[in-house]
Amino acid sequence: MSGEKLRGDSMRLACIVVCLMLIACERDEKTVLSGSPTFEPAQLILKNAYIYTVDPARSIASAMAIRDGRIVYVGTEHGVNKYIGVQTQINDLKGRLVLPGFIQSISNSTDYSGLDLFPFQSIEGYQNKIQDYILNNPEAQMVVGRGWRMEVFGAGEPHKAILDQINDLIPIIMFSADQSYVWTNSEAIAAAGIDMNTQSSTENLIKKSEDGIPVGLFQGRKAVNIFNNLIPEKPVKEEYLDIGDLEEFVIPRGVTTLYTVYIPFYESENKTQEYKKYMSSKDLDVRIRASVRVPIDISPERFKLLRNYADNISSDNFKINAISIVMPATGLTNSHSAQNQLGLTLKDASVILADLFSQANSHKFQVHFSVPVEDYSEGILKDQLDKLIKNDQQGLRNIISNIPEGLLDALLVRENTAAIIYENKMPTYNVDKLIGSGSSVMRNKILYFAGNRRLDGQAEKLNGVRGPISIIHTGTMYKVPVETMIQMLTIRGAYANHLEKETGSLEVGKWADFIILDRNLLKINPDEIYKTKVLKTYYKGRLVY
Known part of the structure; x- marks a missing residue:
């Protein structure tokens, strides 16, 4: 074969390759212009930010893109540029801190009792x-x-x-x-x-x-x-005006999800429909996961009614996902024969609780189990904790409040139970356990500790409820790292409520629940944290404060 023919064949082959490449490029360009999800313009972009994502790697990013209420990009200034369109709103944050929206447990008074005395000591x-x-x-x-x-x-x-x-x-x-x-x-x-x-x-x-x-x-x-029976029945609207009060209090403080919000259980169909109508008229700017307080002797029939009630009035932003129990424990000891002031022995209490936990979980309710008394021995608590965990065969992630440090080890090895630690017991805890320096399961287990004490007169409260910034400040006073406190109020709260795939961290695919602060909590002196202000709160990509 002559050299001239070889050169001709090579040129033809090169032309074919170039043509194929041009066709491929044109196809890719058409794919992008036709609205490929990868590069479709975002509606909102944050740039020049300090974004603590709270993702598994605890990454820091400088830019984020949001479309249709969800996060489509988290990363660098350069990388976010491809999401900029003609109508994209671009916010230059000038280095300000961005965090996931806070997820806070709250004890409110949204039932027949107008006052909540629980927080007071x-x-x-x-x-x-x-x-x-x-x-x-x-x-x-x-x-x-x-x-x-x-x-x-x-x-x-x-x-x-x-x-x-x-x-x-x-x-x-x-x-x-x-x-x-x-x-x-x-x-x-x-x-x-x-x-x-x-x-x-x-x-x-x-x-x-x-x-x-x-x-x-x-x-x-x-x-x-x-x-x-002495209490006059209130119209549903009057009873639930304080849900609006909760929104007004928590949203400016950066809260995008509330849980353990107490609501009453209406057994009458008329009341249920009245309440459903009222809640459907509420355009909530915060996600609520509600809890119904039940007596320890609630019957199986009432549990069925409660499940139907929860299904009937729940929506995307408002769900009843739990029951709450406060155990009447005063006077119980390790003796199985000793009676408390209710006439209950430890054996009685254990049997009742085991049945209650089992019923609740079988009806797809989490159990929020609070033991506020000081004279409960760890032996009794462990007995009930074991029952709560063993009955949670469906991974409902029951929550135990006020757990003593002696039971943290027993708790942390279980996958589906979380704990809320009360502030007044913080000095007795091993901080390493709170940080969760072990497995990923441990890192998700411990939620923030609740407390009512004012912090140098600076903490703002509503019915004994303090804002997350105040809680973070208090945690750092007990030598808990600020990063851990943030995690307790974001991804750990999401985990406890089966929301970790939807919120709790700033990752692609999750709802754009985030806040912008006037100070960087990760860089300032911990003594100054309580002075931090929330500048903006976004819920599902919408500016709500």
């Missing part, structure tokens, strides 16, 4: 809360609340005189956290028609003085029902 705290309510609601004809705990009274007991000091002209009715006691003033006793001649029973135990006069402390299911 003293009788004076109870009195101040009730007195403030009366001063701010001078038209009130009755004061109703819940959440007080027997251990707060120490060696004493709740007495009508404590409430009479506040007001003895209108009924004051306070239900205990475990829903087994009622504490009232003199006017409420009179309204219930109870006097020294009223006989006690096992379901209506009336505490009386040596002279036989009721002292304002009642115990048992019948007693609870007697005082419940």
